[in-house]
Amino acid sequence: MNKLRIISCSQKSVTKVFKRFKMSRVNKDNFCNKQPTHFISIPFCVGEVKERYLNFKKEILEKFQDQADFDEVLFQNPNKLHMTLGVMALPSVTERDNAIEVLKQCKADVIDQILKDQSLRMRISGVDVLNNDPKKARVVFGKVDRSDHELWQTLCDSVVDYFTKAGIIQKEYDQVKMHITLMNTIFRRKSSVKEVRKNRRPIDVSSIIKEYENYDFGITTVDSLHLSDMRAVSSSGYYKPELILDLKQDDPA
Secondary structure, eight states: OOOOOOOOSSHHHHHHHHHHHHHHHHHHHHGGGOOOOEEEEEEOOSHHHHHHHHHHHHHHHHHTTTOTTOOGGGBOOGGGOEEEEEEEOOOSHHHHHHHHHHHHHHIIIIIHHHHTTOOOEEEEEEEEETTSOGGGBSEEEEEEOHHHHHHHHHHHHHHHHHHHHTTSSOOOSSSOOOOEEEEEGGGGOOSSHHHHHHHTOOBOOHHHHHHHTTOEEEEEEOOEEEEEEEEEEOTTSSEEEEEEEEOOOOOOO
């Protein structure tokens, strides 16, 4: 049996590290057996981006009303517009508390250094599909503008790497696919398994991509990260937060 040695100047630090290590082992062993319950998210459900999304939706439903596939049910709830950094399974209070502490520590160790002296603004510009084939699309999403891409890609990847090392997130890809879901065929889901499969059929959105390829959804200030519960909503209509992590930098004294 492999032995773990933790060396620190205080018993408190040793206990803290051991508890985190133990929790990471539990999470890792159970990744395949647990359904996701939470995710780290950036909300886009207020301000300019939300308003321009609603305009985007309105235009499409009016311009393409002769196309039966473009039903209103395909569109994301405007109160749930968001970007997902990573998903995780946190079924117990202990696991949720651990994830909260890890996200707080991630800010101190990683996020503050990346965002130091940086603008928190992000522009969403253009639309695309996840599978690279607009004629057989299941998800249409808004893109992070090139001018802001490098900073936010670095931040998103670093947060996911931090949670992966803590054993809370199982990393699937080398990089986070930064996107804001605008349309998704899964929103057509029905109560029966048969209907879910039927209604996940892809749709041809090539006309949307052609006309809205460079659509400007505007700018938002990304001033927080949420540890969101995907099973519950708050009074605002957005996912219930276990933690809202403030990203704003403290002004120097």
